[in-house]
Amino acid sequence: MPYNKNMYTTGYYKEPGPKLDEESPFESMMERFRFAADILELDEGMFQYLASPVKQVIVSIPVVMDSGDIQVFEGYRVIHDNVLGPSKGGIRYAPDVTIDEVKALAAWMTWKCAIVNVPFGGAKGGVRCNPKELSKGELERLTRRYTANMLEVFGPDRDIPAPDMNTDEQIMAWIMDTYSMNAHKTETAVVTGKPIILGGSQGRKEATGRGVVTVTLAALNKLRILPNKCTVSVQGFGNVGSISAKLMYEQGAKIIAISDITGGYYNKDGIDIPKAIEYTKNNNGTLEGFPNAEKITNDELLQMECDVLIPAAKEDQIGKHNAPKINARIISEGANGPVTANADSILEDKGIMVIPDILANAGGVTVSYFEWVQDRQGYFWTEERVNRRLNRMMRNAFDNLFEVSENHNITLRQAAYVFGIDKVASTLRMRGIYA
Numbered sequence: 001m002p003y004n005k006n007m008y009t010t011g012y013y014k015e016p017g018p019k020l021d022e023e024s025p026f027e028s029m030m031e032r033f034r035f036a037a038d039i040l041e042l043d044e045g046m047f048q049y050l051a052s053p054v055k056q057v058i059v060s061i062p063v064v065m066d067s068g069d070i071q072v073f074e075g076y077r078v079i080h081d082n083v084l085g086p087s088k089g090g091i092r093y094a095p096d097v098t099i100d101e102v103k104a105l106a107a108w109m110t111w112k113c114a115i116v117n118v119p120f121g122g123a124k125g126g127v128r129c130n131p132k133e134l135s136k137g138e139l140e141r142l143t144r145r146y147t148a149n150m151l152e153v154f155g156p157d158r159d160i161p162a163p164d165m166n167t168d169e170q171i172m173a174w175i176m177d178t179y180s181m182n183a184h185k186t187e188t189a190v191v192t193g194k195p196i197i198l199g200g201s202q203g204r205k206e207a208t209g210r211g212v213v214t215v216t217l218a219a220l221n222k223l224r225i226l227p228n229k230c231t232v233s234v235q236g237f238g239n240v241g242s243i244s245a246k247l248m249y250e251q252g253a254k255i256i257a258i259s260d261i262t263g264g265y266y267n268k269d270g271i272d273i274p275k276a277i278e279y280t281k282n283n284n285g286t287l288e289g290f291p292n293a294e295k296i297t298n299d300e301l302l303q304m305e306c307d308v309l310i311p312a313a314k315e316d317q318i319g320k321h322n323a324p325k326i327n328a329r330i331i332s333e334g335a336n337g338p339v340t341a342n343a344d345s346i347l348e349d350k351g352i353m354v355i356p357d358i359l360a361n362a363g364g365v366t367v368s369y370f371e372w373v374q375d376r377q378g379y380f381w382t383e384e385r386v387n388r389r390l391n392r393m394m395r396n397a398f399d400n401l402f403e404v405s406e407n408h409n410i411t412l413r414q415a416a417y418v419f420g421i422d423k424v425a426s427t428l429r430m431r432g433i434y435a
Contacts, residue, residue: 211363
């Protein structure tokens, strides 16, 4: 029986859902999932299987604070799918993280891995806390207890965490050590995004930004725009935004605007990105007061006329309220979910090519896969080899999605969901359902 969007009236399939303006991350993902399901004519059972997480774990994390008091935090791990292989996904520490958000991010990881041909399923984790309010000792105790609570979930052949919002290689080192102590052996492949000395991979830090640039260059080529003749605006100047800006700058592109939490900075003649990166290093990590640039708002940056817009900051930056004002030819989503579902059709009508997040920022999980492979082999690659293989996989993924979009006359985002869901569904049909 083919999928019918009116079949489902409860749970994940609530129809009608909230207005698109008010969608949760999971509902935003499901809006796009339903579209792809319709094109693929998924039957009811397959739709339910692919829409439902395999496992959702909620744990209490008691931590003895530096004061001697006990504080209890809440932690999550959602495994959305493991049909293609062990599940993979980051862990974020944030005061507002929710199970709903983690479910959406886990599903995105499933499609992201399928799109770039990485043999992983999708997962995501989170701890509801404010890491800025925790000492290093408190952060370590929280991380180790969270890991101990997830010992039956994590594993190099089961579920492999990685860094995400407010987590880093030190936290991954604590997770690896805690897991290894309980396994009674050093198990480097249980996490990725580790320090090099503990089995991390060369090129991992730059991987997401490098992937953004690889697919952006592929899109420019489709539109017959030379990199050294294009203008670029980058929202967000953290790891992904700064690396994307730097690599586009090295391609000869004119970076006319950049931004961070202090606002936007514009120069019609182009910004010297290496100098901007150096400035942030010497200015408490921010662009505040950056010289030789006009101060603008983040909204002005998003609406600026340019060839390429790279939103690499936060989710929900482009919605139906400002999508009609976007003046880029290409949007390359460095962040997760920077464009809301209700803005997709507006951008499509304007003829803007959107390279979706589940492709554009998949460089991180691709090099995480490389790290896992290297840990399993006990043999490590040069940065040049990592970058070469990353560029090839990202370019192949873009070409695949572009072909799907042409064949079905749909957008790249729609093509990404169609391609990813079809791959997982086809694999599931071949494997069958264990009974």
